[in-house]
Amino acid sequence: MKKRCNVHYFLSAPDISVIHFSLVCVWYLSTLQQLVGVVGLEIHAQISSNTKLFSGSSVQFLAPPNSLVSFFDVSLPGTLPVLNKRCVEAAVMTGLALNCTINKKSVFDRKHYFYADLPAGYQITQQRRPVAVDGVLTYSFLGGRKRNEVMRKNVYIKQIQLEQDSGKSLHDDVNSQTLIDLNRAGVGLMELVMEPDMRCGEEAAAAVRELQLILQALGTCQGNMSEGQLRVDANVSVHRPGEPLGTRTEVKNINSIRYLARAIDFEIQRQTEVVQRGGVVLNETRSSSFPLTLRPSPSTSCRFMPEPNLPPLLVFEDEASLPAGVEAGQAVLLRTLRAGLPELPSVRRDRLVQTYGLLPEHSFTLVNEDGLMEYFEAVMKGTSRDPRKVIGWVTNELLGLLKQQDLSVSHSSVPPAALAELLELQEAGRISSSAAKQVFQEMWRSPGKAAPQIIQERDLGLVSDDANLHQICQKVVDSHPDEVSMPVRSGNQKVLNKLMGLVQKETKGRADPVLVRKILQEKTS
Secondary structure: HHHHHHOHHHOOOOOHHHHHHHHHHHHHHHHOOOOOEEEEEEEEOOOOEEEOOOOOOOOOOOOOOOOOOOOOOOOOOOOOOOOOOOHHHHOOOOHHHHHOOEOOOOEEEEEEEOOOOOOOOOOEEEEOOOOEEEEEEEEEEEOOOOOOOEEEEEEEEEEEEEEEEEOEEEEEEEOOEEEEEEEOOOOOOEEEEOOEEEEEEEHHHHHHHHHHHHHHHHOOOOOHHHHOOHHHHHHEEEEEOOOOOOOOOEEEEEEOHHHHHHHHHHHHHHHHHHHHHOOOOOEEEEEEOOOOEEEEOOOOOOOOEEEEOOEEEEEEEOOOOOOOOHHHHHHHHHHHHHHHOOOOOOHHHHHHHHHOOOHHHHHHHHHHHHHHHHHHHHHHHHOOOOOHHHHHHHHHHHHHHHHOOOOOOOOOOOOOOHHHHHHHHHHHOOHHHHHHHHHHHHHOOOOOOHEEEEEOOOOOOOOHHHHHHHHHHHHHHHHHHHHHHHOOOOOOOHHHHHHHHHHHHHHHEEEOOHHHHHHHHHHHH
């Protein structure tokens, strides 16, 4: 027992009972079985550029097959690569936003492997000295018991490298043939290699979503995963705390954040079961379809070698550091790119909380939905309403209708100024909250109709006539003698609220709630 448990020093202590020792052994053995996941990511982000990385061919999604292909893209003899400055600037901007060290001098390499949709038989990439190294991505997600605590974590970026994409193989199983579309061949990519700093699918999904928002804010990648603009490979392993990392398995080409979390958790669970059964986890590549299926890994080395047709890529600090004969318009300048960096998502969320007093979960919703934060702030400029009231309209009423009809914020039928006008009418006591929601629905169905016009046409203005409200309240009180006799007089607010609801029903939601409450309290006291 001493040797097997490796806790024999407990036994020599005279003040520890046999029961205590047994509990310690049980605890120790249970920790031996505890396995934790380790996740690292490799992310390919398609650079937002009008042309490809090394040729002048256009970049366009769903263009007719092989309609955007140059002689260089099909690797005809004698063609040479010409580096796209826009792609370099995008990679440098991304590196700056992720706190990377930008290499003033980086180089290109050839990575050899055979695919039918890679005409040259090699990919031009940056393996030995990439454009950016040693960065960090700080990402946040909502966690805790109630899922409303902001959890902040870091994942370190090993490197960001420029490389060209391959073409696309379309497999026709019916006719037993494969068709090749080279429109995508040569499109500029940024490959971001993340260190294995994540522990589960939720963390990895939050990190990728944060990166997606950063790239979209920078304008360096549109980040549309359904169009293949952001593709993720996950390296997953399990090990016991304090021991070396386990053998990793690669899950390839994940094109959805939701599936990313599922695929990683599935793989962690699979490897855990293998280890607990006494098996061995293999170093292999698996596809991201469910259930995860095996995909063969390349059997040969990629044989990296320097790219002979491209000189070293030089990045300069500012115009003063340019060598003689080099014009500023031809060079990539760090100072210029750094000055043009926009407000990043994490800064936006913090500013929303500090400026408007919003809850953290509301800031996540506003920032994560494309254009929603701008909509909210535009509404705030036109109304004096409490921001915490406005956020309810934006995230519940507006976003609810957008989700129902699968629309983006930019396609909203109700512009920010129109919603602000409606909220001002409610604040001024012209309409009740329930009537305001009716007006909003009508504004959505009838774009261009202003709130005052709808209020007038549908007679939704607030009823504040004392005599009329006294009459309606008296009718409601008289029709509920049992509830009124004791409970209201003894301070039962639930009954009072029920009576107020009945008055609102009589007035179709047009009664002034403050005045109604006052009248009912007088009549039931």
